Amino acid sequence: MREMSTNFWVRVKRLLFKTSLTALPVRLLLTISLILGLLVSSHSLRASHIIGGEINYEFVGFKGGRIGSDTLLYRVVLLLVRDCNGGAAFDRSVPIAVYLGNNARPLLNLRISNPKIARVPPDQSNPCLIIPPGFCEEEAVYSDTFELVRSNQAYTLTYQVCCRNANISNIPNSTGTLGNTFTVEISPQAQNFASSSPHFTAAPKSELCVGVSSAVKLAVADKDGDRLTYHLCAPLLGGGPLGGGLNDMHLANSAQGIKPDPATPGPYEELPFSATFSANRPLGNTGFLALDSTTGTLRILPRTLGNFTLGVCVKEYRNGELIGNIRRDIQIKVSNCNFAIDAMVKSDSTDGQGKFWLKSCNRPNFAFQNTSTGQDKVFAYRWEFDINGRMESRDTKDASFDFGTPGTYNGLMILNPGTVCTDTARVVVQVFPSVKAQFDVSLPGCAIGAVEFNNTSVLNQGASFRTIEWNFGDNNRSSSVSPQHTYSRAGTYSVNLAILTNTGCRDTARREVNYFPAPSDAIRLQAQPGEVCAQAGQLNLSLTVPPEMNHPRYLVEWDFGDGSSGTGFTVGKTYANPGTYTIAYQLTAPGGCGVQGNNASRPIVVKEKPSVDFTFTPEEPSARDPLVTFAESSTLADNWRWDFGGKGTSNERNPSFLFPSEGNYAVKLVVGNGLFCRDSVIREVKIKSEGAMYIPNVFSPNENGANEVFKPLGLLPGISNYQFKVFSRWGQLVFQSNDPEEAWNGKINNQGESCGQGTYFFQVVFQSAAGKTVSKQGTVMLLR
Known part of the structure; x- marks a missing residue:
C-alpha cells in the first residue's frame, strides 16, 4: 500500500482538479472512496503501536479564583507510549469521555488536540550491557483544562483505543485485537480535598536483558504529598477490531471499534492473561518480578525472551482514607544484551580504534589515567612500556612511568589480561624538549595609558609559536606576540600568557600587574x-x-x-x-x-550664626484695628524673612501687617548671616474680637433725624450667614434681614404700619471671619 500511494495520489489529484465531483462517474467515485477508506484505516485508525500509558488529573483551582466554589478546575493528562518501529503515528486529537457516577451516558466528551511528543531514551543504567539496536519509543502527552461541578458521586475519565501488539508473550492476542482502556476516577473525597492524582514523572524501564536482574524505582509524584502504595494490577481492555477494514469503517468509533468515541462506561474488563501468567506474575513461572508496595521499587529478573504487558496501580491515601488510584499500562521487551568493556586512556587524541596519543614538553614523568568503560566487570589491569629497550610494567588501574629523555614511546594497557573478557588500548607517548613561557611588563608611569607586555618566552630548538593567548585579567584577550593593553579601571590584574608550539608543547606564565595611575x-x-x-x-x-x-x-x-x-x-x-x-x-x-x-x-x-528675636505693637491688637507693627532685635543678621501665620510674608526688616480677622497667628521670623547661616523664632499674635460689636437698647423712629433705626453696630468685615430678627412681646416676627447693613425702622417688615411704643425682643446670629459662630439676643425700647 505504501509503495503505490505516491503514484496513486498523483493520479487522484489530477483527476479531481480536472473534473468536478458531480461530473465523475459513480463507479469512479465509489472506487476513490474505497481506496481512501483503505488508506485511512491502514495508516491512522489501527493503533497497534500503543504499548503503554496512563491518565491522571491535576486540580488547578476554583472557577473565577473563588476559593470554595463548587466549580472545580482540573487539568487532565493522557500519556501514551508507542513503539515507533512501525504502526501509525500518534493521533492529533483524542476523545476523553467523562461519566458521572453510574450513568451510562457521558456527561462530557472532551477532545484534546496537539499532543507534546518526545522520544523516550533507552535505559543505560548498566554500562556493561548493550541494549540491542532498534530500540525506539515515543511518548505523547495530551492535556487540557476543564470544569467539573463538585458532586457526591465520582467522575470517571476514560480513553479507549485498539490494538495491542500481536506478539506479546503473556496474553492471548495472536490476532492483535485486544485493545486498551486508560481510565481514572475523581472520587467525591478527592473533590472535597481539591486533590490531584499521583502521576508518573518518568517512563518505567521497558528494555530488559534476559538473565540480568534489575531494581527499578518507579518515578511517581503526588502534588499534595499524600501517602502512596504500589501494586501490580491487570491492564484494562477497551475497543475492538471493528472499523479496521474497507467494509466497516463506519464502526471505528463504536463500542467495539478500534477508536471508541465516546469511550464506553465502566466497569471495565481486565486484560486476560495466558496460562502460567497473571497480573501478579506477568513474567510467568520462569521469571521473577516483585513490586515493593511502600517504596515502589520493581525487582525484575527475566529469563525468557519476548514482550510482556503488565499493570502498576498507585493508590493515594489521605488521613488513612483511600481517595484516588491511577493505573499505568506498561509493556516491556526482554532481549539478549551484549556484555561490554572498553579499554580507554585519558589522552590528547585518539583514533577511535583503541590507539591513544599523549604529548609532553616539560615533564618526562607521566601519570596515566585509566578511563575504560565497564570497569565494574574489570578485575585486573596490565600496563607495559618499552623505555629505551627496557620493558617496564604496572598492575594497577592507573600507572606512572618516567621516560627520562625526549622521544617516542609505545605501550599497552590491558583489561583482564589472559581472560576471554579482555580489551587492549595501545598508548603512544611523545616527550618533547621543554619550553618556558615568560614575559615582562612596562607600565605608563603615573599617567593613564597603555601597559606594554613583552613576550620573552624560551622555545626549544627549531620550534615556533603555533598559538599565543594573552589573558589580561579583565575579560580581554590578545593573540599578538607582544601586545599593548589599556585597562579601563585601576586595580591589580592577574595576567596570563599561554603558548603552544608547532611541536605541540604548551606552557603558561602568570604575573600580577598593579595598574594605579595618578595624573x-x-x-x-x-x-x-x-x-x-x-x-x-x-x-x-x-x-x-x-x-x-x-x-x-x-x-x-x-x-x-x-x-x-x-x-x-x-x-x-x-x-x-x-x-x-x-x-x-x-x-x-x-x-x-x-x-x-x-x-x-x-x-x-x-x-558666625546669627541670633533672632522681635517684638510687636500693639501687644493686644483687636479685630477692629488689626494692623500690627513688628520690630526685630537680631544680631549678625543681614537678611530677614517674615511669615505672618500663613496670611502673608515680608522681607523688610521691621514690617507692618494688617491681619484679616480676629484669631491667633504664629508669626515666624527667619534671619540669615550670608546664604547659609540661619536662626528663627516664632511668636503668637492674638487678634481679639472683644468690644467689636454693640447693640443699642433704645431707638425713636419719630422722624426727628436722631436715633431713627435699630440694628447691631460695629460689625467686623468678613462675617457670613448673618440673621437679624425682631419680635413683639407676643412673639410676632415684625422684622428680619440677612443684610448686615439693613436696619429696622419701627414698621412691620419696614413697609407696613408703624409699631407701637414698647419693648421688643431681638436675635442676631452670624459667623465671624475666623469661622466662629456669634449669637446674641436681648430687648430694645421703641419710643415715639
Whole structure:
C-alpha cells in the first residue's frame, strides 16, 4: 500500500482538479472512496503501536479564583507510549469521555488536540550491557483544562483505543485485537480535598536483558504529598477490531471499534492473561518480578525472551482514607544484551580504534589515567612500556612511568589480561624538549595609558609559536606576540600568557600587574557649599577622578585648615569657628604615584550664626484695628524673612501687617548671616474680637433725624450667614434681614404700619471671619 500511494495520489489529484465531483462517474467515485477508506484505516485508525500509558488529573483551582466554589478546575493528562518501529503515528486529537457516577451516558466528551511528543531514551543504567539496536519509543502527552461541578458521586475519565501488539508473550492476542482502556476516577473525597492524582514523572524501564536482574524505582509524584502504595494490577481492555477494514469503517468509533468515541462506561474488563501468567506474575513461572508496595521499587529478573504487558496501580491515601488510584499500562521487551568493556586512556587524541596519543614538553614523568568503560566487570589491569629497550610494567588501574629523555614511546594497557573478557588500548607517548613561557611588563608611569607586555618566552630548538593567548585579567584577550593593553579601571590584574608550539608543547606564565595611575591634571577638588555656618553647616568635600582611578586602594588625606584632618574620596566637615579656610589634600596611589592640591584660589568662608528675636505693637491688637507693627532685635543678621501665620510674608526688616480677622497667628521670623547661616523664632499674635460689636437698647423712629433705626453696630468685615430678627412681646416676627447693613425702622417688615411704643425682643446670629459662630439676643425700647 505504501509503495503505490505516491503514484496513486498523483493520479487522484489530477483527476479531481480536472473534473468536478458531480461530473465523475459513480463507479469512479465509489472506487476513490474505497481506496481512501483503505488508506485511512491502514495508516491512522489501527493503533497497534500503543504499548503503554496512563491518565491522571491535576486540580488547578476554583472557577473565577473563588476559593470554595463548587466549580472545580482540573487539568487532565493522557500519556501514551508507542513503539515507533512501525504502526501509525500518534493521533492529533483524542476523545476523553467523562461519566458521572453510574450513568451510562457521558456527561462530557472532551477532545484534546496537539499532543507534546518526545522520544523516550533507552535505559543505560548498566554500562556493561548493550541494549540491542532498534530500540525506539515515543511518548505523547495530551492535556487540557476543564470544569467539573463538585458532586457526591465520582467522575470517571476514560480513553479507549485498539490494538495491542500481536506478539506479546503473556496474553492471548495472536490476532492483535485486544485493545486498551486508560481510565481514572475523581472520587467525591478527592473533590472535597481539591486533590490531584499521583502521576508518573518518568517512563518505567521497558528494555530488559534476559538473565540480568534489575531494581527499578518507579518515578511517581503526588502534588499534595499524600501517602502512596504500589501494586501490580491487570491492564484494562477497551475497543475492538471493528472499523479496521474497507467494509466497516463506519464502526471505528463504536463500542467495539478500534477508536471508541465516546469511550464506553465502566466497569471495565481486565486484560486476560495466558496460562502460567497473571497480573501478579506477568513474567510467568520462569521469571521473577516483585513490586515493593511502600517504596515502589520493581525487582525484575527475566529469563525468557519476548514482550510482556503488565499493570502498576498507585493508590493515594489521605488521613488513612483511600481517595484516588491511577493505573499505568506498561509493556516491556526482554532481549539478549551484549556484555561490554572498553579499554580507554585519558589522552590528547585518539583514533577511535583503541590507539591513544599523549604529548609532553616539560615533564618526562607521566601519570596515566585509566578511563575504560565497564570497569565494574574489570578485575585486573596490565600496563607495559618499552623505555629505551627496557620493558617496564604496572598492575594497577592507573600507572606512572618516567621516560627520562625526549622521544617516542609505545605501550599497552590491558583489561583482564589472559581472560576471554579482555580489551587492549595501545598508548603512544611523545616527550618533547621543554619550553618556558615568560614575559615582562612596562607600565605608563603615573599617567593613564597603555601597559606594554613583552613576550620573552624560551622555545626549544627549531620550534615556533603555533598559538599565543594573552589573558589580561579583565575579560580581554590578545593573540599578538607582544601586545599593548589599556585597562579601563585601576586595580591589580592577574595576567596570563599561554603558548603552544608547532611541536605541540604548551606552557603558561602568570604575573600580577598593579595598574594605579595618578595624573595630577585629572583630579578636581569639589567643595559644597562655598560658605557655611560655624557649628551648624556641613561642608561636603570630594575629589573627582576619572573612571580609571575608581578604586578603593587609593588613599586620600585632607587638611581642613583648622588643625583637623580626614580621609576618603568624600568627607564632611563642620567648622567650630568663623573665618576663611584653605583646604589641602594628598592622593596617594599603590605603587608610589601621588597628587597634592588645595582650594587656595577659592577658600571656604565660615560665618558666625546669627541670633533672632522681635517684638510687636500693639501687644493686644483687636479685630477692629488689626494692623500690627513688628520690630526685630537680631544680631549678625543681614537678611530677614517674615511669615505672618500663613496670611502673608515680608522681607523688610521691621514690617507692618494688617491681619484679616480676629484669631491667633504664629508669626515666624527667619534671619540669615550670608546664604547659609540661619536662626528663627516664632511668636503668637492674638487678634481679639472683644468690644467689636454693640447693640443699642433704645431707638425713636419719630422722624426727628436722631436715633431713627435699630440694628447691631460695629460689625467686623468678613462675617457670613448673618440673621437679624425682631419680635413683639407676643412673639410676632415684625422684622428680619440677612443684610448686615439693613436696619429696622419701627414698621412691620419696614413697609407696613408703624409699631407701637414698647419693648421688643431681638436675635442676631452670624459667623465671624475666623469661622466662629456669634449669637446674641436681648430687648430694645421703641419710643415715639
